[in-house]
Amino acid sequence: MASSVSDITGPLDLRARSRRRRIRIVTVVAVLVAVLLAVGVYVVRWSGLMAADQVVVDGARLVTADQVRDAARVPIGAPLATIDLGAVGSRVAALEPVHRVSVHRAWPDTVRIRITERRPVYQLRDQQGYHWIDASGTAFHTTTASRRGTPWALTATRSTRLLRDVATVAASLDPALLKQLDHLEAGGPDSITLVLSKGRTVMWGSADESDVKSQVATAMVATKATHYDVSSPQNPTAR
Template identity: 45%
Template sequence: MTVTGVSDATERLDLRRRRGRRRRVLLIAIAAAVVVVLGTLAWLVFGSSVLGVKDVEVQGAKLVAAAEVERVADVPAGQPLARVDLDAVATRVAGLPAVARVSVARQWPNTIRITLTERTPAFAIETPGGYWIADDQGIIFDSAAQPPRGVLAARVPSGDARLIRDLGTVLRSLPSEVRGRIRTLSAETPDSITLGLSGGVTVIWGSAEQSELKAQVLSVLMAHQHRVYDVSAPSNPVTR
């Protein structure tokens, strides 16, 4: 009886060891399969052209040609989508003068999408060869033979960059009801910005300093009709 008990125990131990070996082999096989699957996925995503760039989609381009955006973006065809440096693409496209903001995103499986917000024309600066188009930051981003429809024409000497920025500052400060009445905008010097409004009204603005305060003062003064509003010294405005 003792021999039989030892034999049964030995068989149980052998069975347990065999099961343990099978379990370890199974776990090793599963781990190896996972590694192979992950390696294959990593290769597909980062190393192959299966999920590579096949198309660059440009949205919001009106002032600048989509083909020009694609050229500047310089996204290599076939490059794995996951390896495209989106920030670098955005930086290159943001260098286009007409682009105010840009976002770049991956559209799986094979597309890079570039979405633009273009600058809005605020005024046109007269030059001997036509007009420079600027936004309300005073940033020149386009040119044209004539001002775009509905865009104010401005006169500044020799395309003075500081004056152009100052005009942008003034325009941004104005309430919409005043801005909509502007017919002429000019400045010979940084201290001589002048607005011509509809109805033959003139606003002497002076410099771009304290533009927000000047706009507030002008709004109050225009409650009474005058031909000239001088807000160049906003603490001591003059009307006549």
């Protein structure tokens, strides 16, 4: 019986030592991982090893890359991980020509800003020149000369609603009608007029049903007349 007890105790001690060794190994590995993580967090968030060193700008045409950088106010030298990308994007979005902006980190030392600029639907003409207006009715750029291929307009006011309504009309124009367009005139939201070549006019009325009005007007200007009225597209007139 004593011999049997001795035979069982040996393997039990061996398994216990093996188990303790595995526990020590796991503990050491866990400590090393924790240390490495702590070092990594320190390097990323507080050390200068991954600090913002440059700002790269993509998509700038109407604004310069330097104007975008000035607006962004990225804190050069600050740890890249701590920079508030949302705040950077909000500051850049305040630039008038900017329609959309995205900001992200490009490790180890770069902030990359990508912008999409507004697109002109028409140009508002006044004594200062030609102001580019986008689909939302926002004026975002001014030139002294008219932009080729973009219609221009005269408006009684610069209210956002009127500028947006004129944009809706301009965007709806059929290419065949657009070729005959000299300019648009808007005395108010319900009195938008197309001034065509050869002294012809199209009373458009409001921006409502502009797609339908464009189809009707395109068909009507093929008939000989000087004044067309599509303000009620179901009952158009010409004289």
